Amino acid sequence: MNAPVGDTFATLSMESKVVLFSLAFVWVYLVITAVLSWTKSAARWIYDLLGFGLDEEEMLGIKHHKKGGNRSKSKSKSKSKSGNGGKVNKPAGDAASSGPSETPLGVGQQREGASSVVPKKPSKTHKKPQHAAEKNHPLHINTLKGHTDAVNMVSFSGNGSTVVTACDDATVRVFRLDGGATCRAPRTLRIPLDRDATGACFANVAALDDPAATDGIVVMGTSGLGETRLVSFAIYDAAGKPPEVRWDKKSAMDGKTAISLSCGGGGEGLGVGGAPIRIPPVAVCSSDSTGVRVWAVDSGVEIGRFDTLQFKNHNAAVSMDGNMIAVSTFTSEVKIWLVLRSRQGAPMGVDSKRAAMTLKGHRSAVNWVQFSPCSTRAVTVSKDKTLKLWNLSVRYDVGEDPKVLASVDLSDECGAGRMPTRVALSAAGVAAVMIGNSLVFYKISHGLAGTSVKLARVDAPHGSGAVVKWMEWSQTPHAIDGDAVEVLATAGSDKRVSLWRSPRS
Ligand SMILES: *[C@@H]1O[C@H](CO)[C@@H](O)[C@H](O)[C@H]1NC(C)=O
Ligand SMILES: *[C@@H]1O[C@H](CO)[C@@H](O)[C@H](O)[C@H]1NC(C)=O
Numbered sequence: 260m261n262a263p264v265g266d267t268f269a270t271l272s273m274e275s276k277v278v279l280f281s282l283a284f285v286w287v288y289l290v291i292t293a294v295l296s297w298t299k300s301a302a303r304w305i306y307d308l309l310g311f312g313l314d315e316e317e318m319l320g321i322k323h324h325k326k327g328g329n330r331s332k333s334k335s336k337s338k339s340k341s342g343n344g345g346k347v348n349k350p351a352g353d354a355a356s357s358g359p360s361e362t363p364l365g366v367g368q369q370r371e372g373a374s375s376v377v378p379k380k381p382s383k384t385h386k387k388p389q390h391a392a393e394k395n396h397p398l399h400i401n402t403l404k405g406h407t408d409a410v411n412m413v414s415f416s417g418n419g420s421t422v423v424t425a426c427d428d429a430t431v432r433v434f435r436l437d438g439g440a441t442c443r444a445p446r447t448l449r450i451p452l453d454r455d456a457t458g459a460c461f462a463n464v465a466a467l468d469d470p471a472a473t474d475g476i477v478v479m480g481t482s483g484l485g486e487t488r489l490v491s492f493a494i495y496d497a498a499g500k501p502p503e504v505r506w507d508k509k510s511a512m513d514g515k516t517a518i519s520l521s522c523g524g525g526g527e528g529l530g531v532g533g534a535p536i537r538i539p540p541v542a543v544c545s546s547d548s549t550g551v552r553v554w555a556v557d558s559g560v561e562i563g564r565f566d567t568l569q570f571k572n573h574n575a576a577v578s579m580d581g582n583m584i585a586v587s588t589f590t591s592e593v594k595i596w597l598v599l600r601s602r603q604g605a606p607m608g609v610d611s612k613r614a615a616m617t618l619k620g621h622r623s624a625v626n627w628v629q630f631s632p633c634s635t636r637a638v639t640v641s642k643d644k645t646l647k648l649w650n651l652s653v654r655y656d657v658g659e660d661p662k663v664l665a666s667v668d669l670s671d672e673c674g675a676g677r678m679p680t681r682v683a684l685s686a687a688g689v690a691a692v693m694i695g696n697s698l699v700f701y702k703i704s705h706g707l708a709g710t711s712v713k714l715a716r717v718d719a720p721h722g723s724g725a726v727v728k729w730m731e732w733s734q735t736p737h738a739i740d741g742d743a744v745e746v747l748a749t750a751g752s753d754k755r756v757s758l759w760r761s762p763r764s
């Protein structure tokens with residue numbers, strides 16, 4: 260019997276009991292918090308111990324801004340050159356104009372590198388040392404010039420005639436490839452940001468309400484403190500008309516850092532009764548932890564957010580039809596979520612309670628996922644040294660999961676710390692894969708069509724020390740020497756964007 264304690268407690272006044280209870284509560288709370296934070300650091304420690312830490316992210320080219328840390332010298336230099344003391348730019352007003360002899364409009368916005376954005380005259384005396392892959396490789400067809408720091412993303416417009424790039428020199432550039440992918444002096448539009456541009460893609464925002472606008476783009480920027488900003492612009496081909504900001508989310512991820520941006524939709528779909536309707540686009544960002552957020556591009560309204568619960572995100576991709584979101588993560592499974600739309604096609608949300616489909620079959624972390632241009636396939640590359648093509652035309656509503664259509668063994672290209680980090684699939688079924696520092700092209704075949712074959716390899720496409728940060732196929736082939744040729748764009752840490760023709764199979 261523990262009567263003494265009970266007796267003592269019973270004799271206490273009401274106020275003392277309340278105080279005792281509060282103290283006990285605070286104590287329990289502190290213990291729980293301590294245990295939780297200890298578990299978290301223990302998990303991180305085990306994570307690092309097993310070799311899953313930052314090395315892998317560095318190999319994947321995923322960028323980390325350290326909170327409170329200093330930016331690299333080149334970045335602070337480019338920032339001071341912008342001459343506005345780090346103040347938030349108003350991108351529309353400050354944007355550079357398009358036109359053959361590019362003239363930046365914004366006072367105090369011109370950077371040193373500006374004059375090199377568009378070569379005014381193809382001068383023969385000014386010879387730049389070209390690097391080997393560019394000069395010698397028969398698949399290399401063009402270099403988009405003017406970037407003064409690492410290029411994080413490159414994306415084609417729907418008809419392939421325009422390319423947008425996001426660069427660590429705090430600038431988004433729009434290149435108009437008049438005359439096709441081999442165009443030597445594309446007209447260039449520069450859009451300055453107040454921070455590193457980490458993503459940029461086309462999302463046809465302007466289709467309905469402004470016939471003068473030629474395209475819509477969504478731009479992602481990340482500040483030195485890791486804050487992600489998302490801005491939507493309408494851009495115009497008319498000379499001198501600056502891009503117009505449609506919406507601007509200054510803290511799109513509530514202080515978190517987004518590591519990938521993807522846009523899908525904007526095309527036509529079938530409405531009620533089979534009438535063609537426009538399917539408004541959505542934009543998706545994956546955070547450097549496990550969060551994913553989705554916005555309706557027309558309105559800028561955030562329509563959904565979910566957590567992958569898979570340790571660590573790699574990239575998030577939206578299908579071309581704007582209806583599916585796939586996220587590659589630190590685990591071997593890729594989950595696919597559905598965008599919920601109204602009967603008129605408007606994006607309403609994300610079915611975030613559970614993933615609609617799971618791609619099961621890899622044996623190790625999936626480093627990258629992309630949808631095929633027709634949105635019925637997905638392609639993945641994994642640390643298990645395989646590429647897999649998945650059939651998404653399944654009855655997921657009754658629990659059927661996508662099957663592997665083709666699995667390509669990449670191990671002959673891996674080894675010695677080389678693993679596949681990026682993949683992009685063309686409409687004709689050519690997969691471009693970054694493996695270590697090589698760009699390797701495979702013709703992917705499945706079923707009766709036979710086995711997949713390696714078509715070509717480009718070693719060090721951006722030079723020996725450089726990382727390819729992004730690659731993307733043009734959805735529309737380009738006319739080159741009378742042929743319709745699929746074109747791949749690669750963006751590198753070497754301040755270059757290169758265009759490559761698909762190898763002949
Ligand atoms: C950033 O760099 C500057 C100069 O290089 C230095 O004075 C400053 O203390 C650094 N700040 C941090 C947070 O490291
Ligand atoms: C591609 O589309 C843009 C508008 O987005 C248009 O200005 C351009 O003429 C088109 N180019 C071709 C080759 O169709």
Ligand SMILES: *[C@@H]1O[C@H](CO)[C@@H](O)[C@H](O)[C@H]1NC(C)=O
Nearest residue numbers: 650651652653654662664706
């Ligand atoms: C994809 O899966 C569906 C459903 O299982 C099947 O009907 C279809 O034939 C598959 N497509 C291919 C190319 O195997």
